[in-house]
Amino acid sequence: MKLIVAVDEKWGIGKNGDLLLSIPDDMRFFRETTRRAILVMGYNTLMSFPGGRPLPGRMNIVLNDTEGVRADGTVICGSIEQLFGFLRDMNSDDVFVIGGGSVYRQLLPYCDTAYITKMRFCGDADTFIPDLDGLSEWSVISESEIKEHEGIKYSFVEYRNSAPLSVGFSGVNSDMPSYFVKRAEIGFTYPDITSGEYRNELNSLIKAYFRPLYGGVSCAEVAECINSSMSAEAFLKEKGCIASAGDFERLYEKYAPDNKGGHTVRVTKERAAEFIESDLNADKLAELFS
Numbered sequence: 001m002k003l004i005v006a007v008d009e010k011w012g013i014g015k016n017g018d019l020l021l022s023i024p025d026d027m028r029f030f031r032e033t034t035r036r037a038i039l040v041m042g043y044n045t046l047m048s049f050p051g052g053r054p055l056p057g058r059m060n061i062v063l064n065d066t067e068g069v070r071a072d073g074t075v076i077c078g079s080i081e082q083l084f085g086f087l088r089d090m091n092s093d094d095v096f097v098i099g100g101g102s103v104y105r106q107l108l109p110y111c112d113t114a115y116i117t118k119m120r121f122c123g124d125a126d127t128f129i130p131d132l133d134g135l136s137e138w139s140v141i142s143e144s145e146i147k148e149h150e151g152i153k154y155s156f157v158e159y160r161n162s163a164p165l166s167v168g169f170s171g172v173n174s175d176m177p178s179y180f181v182k183r184a185e186i187g188f189t190y191p192d193i194t195s196g197e198y199r200n201e202l203n204s205l206i207k208a209y210f211r212p213l214y215g216g217v218s219c220a221e222v223a224e225c226i227n228s229s230m231s232a233e234a235f236l237k238e239k240g241c242i243a244s245a246g247d248f249e250r251l252y253e254k255y256a257p258d259n260k261g262g263h264t265v266r267v268t269k270e271r272a273a274e275f276i277e278s279d280l281n282a283d284k285l286a287e288l289f290s
């Protein structure tokens with residue numbers, strides 16, 4: 001598990017619920033480093049994003065213990081124990097702690113790597129993280145050259161933790177981030193023999209494919225997942241929260257077990273709602289969506 005943060009010279013990270021400074025080069029570094037990652041954040045950090053919306057192209061996991069809270073596109077975990085239970089099948093290297101202050105402090109001992117953007121100025125912060133230079137287990141692995149943005153100098157520093165605490169990741173669901181990449185279209189075979197049940201399952205897959213975690217997953221559902229014998233991946237699939245191209249193939253095989261017949265249909269993200277709402281036969285769908 002890794003941590004990524006931008007700090008001022010006092011290890012301040014935020015003020016009045018917002019960042020101290022937004023450096024475009026640092027934003028780019030954040031986007032590239034966390035591409036296709038599983039992000040862990042506190043509820044205040046989610047609320048600090050534009051419109052309180054999760055970051056696209058990534059799995060967003062949010063810590064919040066208010067009963068019944070859910071946020072579209074996110075998984076809510078009610079405690080660190082619940083978070084670790086939910087993450088148990090993931091790959092440690094895919095998981096990034098992205099703030100804010102309270103979450104960095106709780107998860108720092110479990111991180112093996114920290115990507116720190118050091119900004120050489122005092123932002124008069126009200127939220128801080130511990131000074132890694134003062135912690136014996138943390139040491140600098142690399143540092144970029146000093147850069148400058150609007151008169152403020154900054155550099156990218158990578159720290160390594162020599163004794164991280166274990167989360168117990170198994171890595172069994174190591175492709176979890178692949179469900180969250182941005183998708184433009186899906187192609188699949190629409191069988192000749194169809195039923196309402198097939199169409200319902202197909203529509204649920206299309207929704208989950210283009211809009212993973214639609215409606216959000218509450219911490220009560222996370223608890224249900226942890227208490228079941230299912231992996232997070234299997235649980236989220238069963239709930240219609242995530243889908244992959246392989247799930248469309250499996251659905252075809254389920255309804256056309258002899259693997260014969262059907263039309264290839266291509267559904268774009270823009271036309272997904274139109275496809276879901278259409279009540280046409282296979283020929284007509286193939287004509288409209290091929």
Ligand SMILES: NC(=O)c1ccc[n+]([C@@H]2O[C@H](COP(=O)([O-])OP(=O)(O)OC[C@H]3O[C@@H](n4cnc5c(N)ncnc54)[C@H](OP(=O)(O)O)[C@@H]3O)[C@@H](O)[C@H]2O)c1
Nearest residue numbers: 005006014017018019042043044045064099100101102103
């Ligand atoms: N510089 C950077 O790179 C960076 C990055 C991210 C954020 N930030 C800044 O950091 C500030 C936000 O930090 P923050 O400390 O105020 O908020 P935060 O850590 O983002 O979120 C705190 C929220 O998460 C919940 N939470 C935390 N740990 C929990 C746990 N173990 N179980 C259940 N819920 C938990 C808290 O619930 P309870 O209140 O019930 O405990 C609270 O609602 C903002 O200014 C933001 O801009 C800076």
